Amino acid sequence: MKYSQLFPKTLKQAPSGAESINHQLLVRGGFIDQLFAGSWTLLPLGLKVVTKINQIIREELNSSGAQEMQMPLLHPREIWDQTGRWSNKDVQQIMYQFKDIHGREFGLSFTHEEIVMNLLGKFVKSYKDLPLKLYQFSTKFRNELRAKSGILRGREFLMKDLYSAHVSEEDMYIYYEDVKKVYLKIFQRMGLDTKIVEASGGVFTDKNSHEFQVLTEVGEDTIYYCTQCDFAENKEIYQDREGSKCPRCSNKIEEANSIEVGNIFPLGTKYSKDMKVFYTDENGKEQLIWFASYGIGPTRVLGTLVEIYHDERGIIWPESVAPYQVYLVGLDLEGERVKGEAERVYKLLQAEGVEVLFDDRVGVSAGEKFADADLIGIPYRVVISKKTHSTSSGQAKDKLEVKKRDEKNTHFVSFKGLISLLKDS
């Protein structure tokens, strides 16, 4: 991609009132744009990052045996009446509900348990049809009382939701535990260190759920975790406890702020019971389906990554989710030789399968290009200029000037050297 073609360009100033880091940097870098409070466009750069996040999730879920699909976002009231959630006060706080011109009532999806259960009722007849693991990436609508923290809390956001159906509680928990491991791996591949934290089930279930929390000062959740074992609880359930000793190993409990990037719910048979969804067991008897759901918010992950990985100049993307691998800066592009060389390296990198953003702007100062490179946060910055490709002699001659975003020093390498650098990482 040539930077001159990229939509949109970076901004020097953050929007007024933008306080959180992810809001400032993602907007300034041209990753996202706000339509109204809690509603964001994923611009080309932002979509690239989210696509990478999604791909990591997809790969790991697929290898856990899950299948991807896509469900509607517009839901008729009747299906939500089957579980009584349409009229639930807490649900009504966050679900957009409205009537069409004929008076028929609809809701916008904030989750899909009812829809999945409806689907299972149509297709799952026998124990032989189970277990099933189905997931999708889709927009979720939640009428948050207060959208805030940039893209971290929106009224419309992207979510990966996975649902599993099982013959028994035991089978459900086997997969539930699998997903814990899968989620840890997913987040780790994205560069996020997550803690599994026990929490309440909210409007989803009376049982407790597990949240995947990233520890950071700016997080809006408060969690309590043991410094020795893996005990961790959300504030909402921890506050009933006394003292500051771990209930499991008596070691010290720490309090920390965190961002919830994932949440998993062992729903049990509540939904299948309400919606009368059964399978036939080996003995020919009808049984309720055991059910669980699992969410990850890719757009929230996007914001979380920026909160964790940035410096005063801009974003520092982990390589696994960076929108491009290389930011190729062409300087002195008025000179034919340098320009030709920069174009050549751009094409060669692409031929090697390297994703490269080529700053081909003419008449833009070096400082501005470097500032943009730092703001956008692509892992490798490669500079081609008359210093390396025209008048020079010595070690820099015809070499590429390479700097990693998170390092200070530049060094000069050959094209082959750069490729092996990229392949190694």
Place this chain on the structure above:
RNA sequence: CGGGGACUAGUUCAUCGGUAGAACGCUCGCUUUGGGAGCGAGAAGCACAGGGUUCAAUUCCCUGGUCCCCGACCA
């Protein structure tokens, strides 16, 4: 949904009762380029909407809207 703040050029802000100004950005020249570079010119505004007070309102008052922050609630 309670409390606070804001709304003026594309953006960030100044002005403050007498119909608007800067910086950045943008356009066009000239200059040249290693950390948001210089000079010059230009385009760009129903001052959120409605009502009131006043000879006169962007400015003061009221109502509504929107955005941001703090709380209560949540992927």
